[in-house]
Amino acid sequence: MARKHRIPEAAALRYEEGHESAPVVVASGKGVLAERIVEIAREAQIPVVEDAALVSALLALELGEEIPPELYQAVARVLVFVYDLDRKSEVLKR
Structure with missing residues (x-):
């Protein structure tokens, strides 16, 4: 049986505690756009979580x-x- 090729999907959130009541979607997309969102996050050392x-x-x-x-x-x-x-990263920097 052939395996289905899954189209990449990604979304990015922003949450500024005290400024926003809930996280906000700041980027989302599928395919090439999703790949670019993940690439930008990694370049900026923003953690990427797969769910x-x-x-x-x-x-x-x-x-x-x-x-x-x-x-x-x-x-x-x-x-x-x-x-x-972030906390673990700060501890390792000390």
């Missing part, structure tokens, strides 16, 4: 739109992961 179900939900949102409450838990898991990476 196919979450990215599919984020792609349904408009740019600049806050995530809806039903995505809070999934996005919170990503943010905790990223914050943990």
Whole structure:
């Protein structure tokens, strides 16, 4: 049986605690655009987290739109992961 080729998908979020009530979609796309979003994130040393179900939900949102409450838990898991990476990185720099 032939394996289906999956088209890359990506979304980027911004969350400024104290300035925004919820994370906001700042980039999203499929195919070449998704690959570019990931490339830019990696060049800027922004962590990239793979979660196919979450990215599919984020792609349904408009740019600049806050995530809806039903995505809070999934996005919170990503943010905790990223914050943990940042803390570990700071400890290693000392």
